[in-house]
Amino acid sequence: MDPEIRRPLAELDMIGATSLDETGSASVALRLTIVGCPAAERIEQDVRDAALGVAGVERVEVDVSVMTPAEREALVARLRGAKRQQFGPDTLTRVIAVTSGKGGVGKSTVTANLAVALERRGLRTGVLDADVFGFSIPGVLGIPGAKPTQVGDMILPPVAHGVKVCSIGMFVDGQAAVSWRGPLLHRTMQQFLTDVFWGDLDVLLLDLPPGTGDVAISLGQLLPNAEVLVVTTPQAAAAEVAERSGIVARQTGQTVVGVVENMAGLPQPDGSVLELFGSGGGEELARRLEVPVLASVPLSVPLREGGDAGRPVVLAAPEDPAAQAIDSLAGSLARLGRGLSGRSLPFST
Structure with missing residues (x-):
């Protein structure tokens, strides 16, 4: 889970290519939302721990990168939906x-x-x-x-x-x-x-x-x-x-x-x-x-x-x-x- 957005990383397109070889070595590509993300270390460790919890995984290498501007814009648009959040009369909040x-x-x-x-x-x-x-x-x-x-x-x-x-x-x-x-x-x-x-x-x-x-x-x-x-x-x-x-x-x-x-x-x-x-x-x-x-x-x-x-x-x-x-x-x-x-x-x- 992203600790700030509070949604699964895979749902946010923050997880890229993953692989597991016959020796039990796993590789996971992680795309952070921005450079200098304050939760970067926590997210990387959570990804590592989750991968190590999979049967057959002995070692994990997390390849950390940052989203491109286009990927970031797509994420923002998806989170917001068609319009900016409003707490108007129809809100369930x-x-x-x-x-x-x-x-x-x-x-x-x-x-x-x-x-x-x-x-x-x-x-x-x-x-x-x-x-x-x-x-x-x-x-x-x-x-x-x-x-x-x-x-x-x-x-x-x-x-x-x-x-x-x-x-x-x-x-x-x-x-x-x-x-x-x-x-x-x-x-x-x-x-x-x-x-x-x-x-x-x-x-x-x-x-x-x-x-x-x-x-x-x-x-x-x-x-x-x-x-x-x-x-x-x-x-x-x-x-x-x-x-x-x-x-x-x-x-x-x-x-x-x-x-x-x-x-x-x-x-x-x-x-x-x-x-x-x-x-x-x-x-x-x-x-x-x-x-x-x-x-x-x-x-x-x-x-x-x-x-x-x-x-x-x-x-x-x-x-x-x-x-x-x-x-x-x-x-x-x-x-x-x-x-x-x-x-x-x-x-x-």
Whole structure:
């Protein structure tokens, strides 16, 4: 399997001539997509191991080369199909935007852990880090220095914990600041949705920036079919601001499916809960938006440590209350489904 495209090498025409002589010596021609392919060593070793697993093979020689421009263009065309990928009304991929009216409520932490929890439930999941100015998804998922591979004009996103990830942080050097205005932000979001090869995803999560500015409006226009999770802390002031992001989402035609209350309290050794940020904000926000509270995620040291280490708490400490709350959220979203009503299906007679 190609670790970036996640399809069999033979299906991608990356395997050329093969032979096996009477002495048990096998030869396999391997064509990489580009020069300097970051997964080259892994792919070559996988090919070698697969060949050695065939009965009668004693030795393997892998002849590594690179696709010609024509072969590369044919591959890109085949992967994309007749048109660039679109997450429009007829897509079978569920698009879920994680939003809030303000920063610091834990949208990125919720998004990253939710993505891994959905992947663990067998759903092919991707994350688009739409927070152009405050991108943090690569770090939270443990791939802060990852760079996408470009094949022609198609971008192959890195994979972390089984989740495909794309972020503007992968296209800038170090801690370089991004200072863009509306039109450029819109084009960037559009490119991330069309030029990135997401493949056949079950769920695409969007980590939106705080507020109701350019990116939220652009994604509302580009993805009017998206579902929206509104994240807030229990604090009343945070809930009031978060309500505005839900209102804007509905104005663009998106569907608010629920509220996630983050930092809901810190469990104490004696069984009590220290409510550092108050209580009731999630319930009040859900009442105003007329949607359910899908999860209440408690304050958690392992959750914070996992974010710093790039090891999501749902993997590092699945028994932690925060991990269990996020896993329960993944289960709730998986059960909601999207339904087929009103969509055309890709069948012909």
